[in-house]
Amino acid sequence: MTLEPLLDAPIAIQVHVAAVIPAAVLGAYLLAKPKGTPRHRLLGKIWLALMVITALSSFFIHQINMFYGFSPIHLLSILVLIGCWRAIVNARKHNIEMHKRVVGSLYFGGVVGAGAFTFIPGRIMNRMTFDGDEIAPLLIAAGIGLALLWLTSNEIWRRRRLS
Numbered sequence: 685m686t687l688e689p690l691l692d693a694p695i696a697i698q699v700h701v702a703a704v705i706p707a708a709v710l711g712a713y714l715l716a717k718p719k720g721t722p723r724h725r726l727l728g729k730i731w732l733a734l735m736v737i738t739a740l741s742s743f744f745i746h747q748i749n750m751f752y753g754f755s756p757i758h759l760l761s762i763l764v765l766i767g768c769w770r771a772i773v774n775a776r777k778h779n780i781e782m783h784k785r786v787v788g789s790l791y792f793g794g795v796v797g798a799g800a801f802t803f804i805p806g807r808i809m810n811r812m813t814f815d816g817d818e819i820a821p822l823l824i825a826a827g828i829g830l831a832l833l834w835l836t837s838n839e840i841w842r843r844r845r846l847s
Contacts (some may be wrong), residue, residue: 689811696744698807701740705775707734708799711791719780726777728787735790739764757798764794800828 690701710731715726739761767790774783804807 686811687809693808694745696741700741700745702810703734703737704795705800707731707738708795710734711795715788715791719784725775733793735764735768738799739768739794745821760794760798764790767794796828 690698695740710727714727717724738834742758750755767786771783771786774780774786799809801807803813804810
């Protein structure tokens with residue numbers, strides 16, 4: 685593993701990675717821990733701020749130039765921004781079921797799903813993590829798949845009901 689590809693990347697990519705990595709870790713923590721506590725609310729606000737930074741910074745990344753500097757991934761960034769707003773609105777309205785669905789979609793689509801594509805050979809995260817190893821992304825994808833199955837299982841949600 686080497687940080688050189690990231691350190692050589694444009695500042696927008698560095699900001700993007702600096703926001704999304706803690707968002708990935710914090711999001712997993714929030715999904716696994718009890719909901720509705722003061723800690724959950726505070727960390728949830730931090731997580732949403734990280735997600736907004738991640739989405740906004742992506743508009744300055746133009747590595748995949750398909751349409752005037754933008755690509756389909758930028759549509760995901762718009763959806764993330766809308767999702768962050770919807771998560772806040774639903775939490776304030778105490779519409780917890782919708783809040784859970786929106787936040788789950790943000791995490792699994794905006795962090796896990798999009799993050800998995802960053803490990804495709806030739807991308808910066810692949811070069812950072814695997815340094816040219818072609819089998820490692822498949823192992824990462826399998827690990828992410830198992831984590832998704834565990835996190836989305838009914839068992840974990842039954843154990844982590846709102847207090």
